[in-house]
Amino acid sequence: MLLNNHYDLAVIGAGPAGMAAAIEASRNNMKVLVLDDQPAAGGQVYRQIDRNYHKNEELFFLGEDYWLGKKLVDDFKHSSAEFFPESRVWQITLDKHVFFSRKGRAYQVQANFILISTGATERPMPIPGWTLPGVMSVGGAQTLLKSNNSGADGAVFAGSGPLFYLTIWQYLNAGFKVGAVIDTAPGRLSWSHYLWALPALLQLNLLLKGLRWKSHIRKNTKYFSEVRSVSISGQSAAKSVSFIDKYGEKKKLNTSHVFLHQGVVPNVNLTMATGLKHYWCPRQLCWHPETNIYGESSLEGIFVAGDGSGIAGASAAILAGKTAAKQIVQYSRKPSIFITWLSKLKRYKHVAARPFLDNLFRPPKEWRVPLEDETIVCRCEALKKTDISSAISLGVTGPNQLKSFCRAGMGRCQGRMCGLTIQQMIADNNNLPEKDIGYFRLRPPIRPLTLGELASLADDNVLAK
């Protein structure tokens, strides 16, 4: 299949939102291009579902929610949308040109509409020793399970959140020995938790599922709740995890594998670098692109759908992708107030439990900014908390100014592993709310591309599938 130069709709990210949008738009005779950096569609939640389906008995432990994605992927494959996997989008311009790299070459396409559905990424959990080999994110452990059907015995899981419990549950079902589970969620439920629990009942099945996972985990692992002060030790690799349990006792567990998690946040590097407006969401403690009810951003014709616009899960993402595509298909017609409210209602039952979950798993400051000075904050440049604090104390108003004093945020990950931490540190130092501090000014390329790829841009835009 050759790459066309022009499309009606370009979708970035073939996860649930992207696939749903592509299906809807192509069903309405739009010429759709879908780009994803992975070898197959599915995003994070339905990773490699196509390939895994042949072994779905073997992989039963991934859970029924995972397998629900198979129909979506099938519909996507059978749609007329053009899908280019292994494509890394590194720039989107205001006039809706999309630049991406694939197997050593760079390409350029233009579209009338763009949907950015690049999903979420894990919130960094900077604790002592988190950079040691053998330490990974829980999302990473789950990816290994889904894409590579691998796992480690004797791992210690530290953190909390829906994905945390799901992954441990999957691990147990897959037959791996879990070393221990260290739950960092604070114990006390406040009145706001009970308040939000009411609307959450609209997603009762989701909550019950979570309770089932948690109870299974408590029964089948060494489970420690309400822990404080987690740190990982080791010389050149992880050797042990230490923490303080809920009774105030110091504990130490020997392990070479530690999996960390403090929730997921929208992956904003592409949306920010493209110039979309963002706002700080205090409840989810992260940045969201500004969008209207249909997902259209502050830039005309550029839409955002899925976890990339705010964490809401797979079913909400599918609906968001469909909604955005519907709006794109009939773009010139203004939707009636009735349709608008109907969309809001439809969406609500997919997100009713969100405030409850967000509050329940809202990571306390201890897991967002390290307590110890020696803990690495900027992984790429190997900068510790103390390096960054001293730079901040020279009088810095935001993360961009910090770059004049130290290299924090100037490494390859472009702030993905340190941006939220640094923003919080500056907010604390200056005694200001996080939203006033801002975030790193992100610019293309949002994924590293080689100079060879950039040089090839002038060649013919020919891409054979």
Added chain:
Amino acid sequence: MTMSSQSNKVVVIGGGIQGCATAFFLAKRGQNVTLIEKDRIGRHASGVNAGGVRRLGRDILEIPLSLAAMDIWQNLYQEIGEYAEDFHPCFYLKVAVDEAGRELGLMRAANLREAGFKHEVWVEDDVIQTRLPHLSTPTHGGLIVEGDGWATPWRIVQGFANAAKKNGAKIIEGCYVNSLTQSQGLWQIQTPKGLYEAETVVNCAGAWAADIARSADDYIFPLESFAPMLVVTDRRPKILPAVMGVLSHTLSLKQLETGQFVIGGGVRAKANHSINQSDVNLPKLSSSIRLAAKLFPEIANAHVIRCWSGIEGYMPDELPIIGRGRQNGLFHGFGFSAHGFQLGPGVGEALADLVMGQQPRISLEAFRPDRFVN
């Protein structure tokens, strides 16, 4: 109005290298100087450029200024102390990759020789191949300068700013100049932080300098702002001991101590200086990068990890404006068209001379502020 060598009140507008160097030289000579910067010292072009400290490739009219500036660079420690450590001397090479480039280079070499300048030397390919052992293609010769170098730009600007402060200058950041008017021989500079009065104003406001000049009812300058772009790569094995350019082509290539390549050369993206906005447009760099990869194929494997640009002011003839304004007590030093960093110390010295009624050691005729009038 004659300037005595007493402490006149001078306000310098703009905290880039031109402004900070000017403030430093004035303060060093006992003048009462205040520098007003609308954002932060070195925030714009002076802080984000490639840091090239070169005499190579200068317009022949700029060479005397560049040579004078180089004297200061070579004794930088005396002026700004430890910040001078950020200057790394190395040779510069501008190679010809085709006949057109060779002809241009030979002609240039002849012109410079005739004008008595000895710093740029024409060399043939065999010399170039020995100096750059990793070069993968034969060249058609090139121009070489020994003793040029590069520096971390924002550190050098900080260095001049700190040295100015040490000599008694006041530096005020985050202070936008709202208006500039003359009243009874004194300049009234209105800012959100209050009114400043000065006998002399030096306009080193970079891409914003024409706005300042207009506000002062001085000449109308055809200054345009653009955003020259740079990219930096991940760390690679070290193969480039010099800073390289290519005759007749847009490319500037160097490799930092860390092994990262910095590629620029002046490819421009759009800028809107009134809202501090500068774009990047990576694809525009593709032909420069292709050229770099032709010279050093290993470069093709390096990853671009960051692309940025700064807001720079360009004059139609790409020569700066340095000299007296139309108004009494107003001087200008701007419009450096993406090659002002190395000149900065020389410009600062020359502007300090002008302000104090002394003769600068080089002629500034080519940079006359009135050269665009009608």
Added chain:
Amino acid sequence: MFRHINGHKTDITIFIDEKPTNASSGETVAAVLLRENIYAVHTTPNGEPRGPYCMMGVCFDCMVTLEDGQNEQACQIEATEGLKIYLPISDRYKVGECF
């Protein structure tokens, strides 16, 4: 130690620092490295060992070197028959400064 789930088989060979290693087609090089007990693949400029962390291409700590000299994230490379990768951390490649 990382291992495949019970019953899973490897079917291709890749080369890590010239050493033939079993892998399953379609899995990522990062997964192969972890199963081979290789948790550190490169070092930071100040000598800290680093290895795969996020498995989704955002942390850049799983950098390995391809046969053509390019550095690439191991979690983004699909294992294919005969693929050769080199670890920056190995002395023999001497690419401590190559990231």
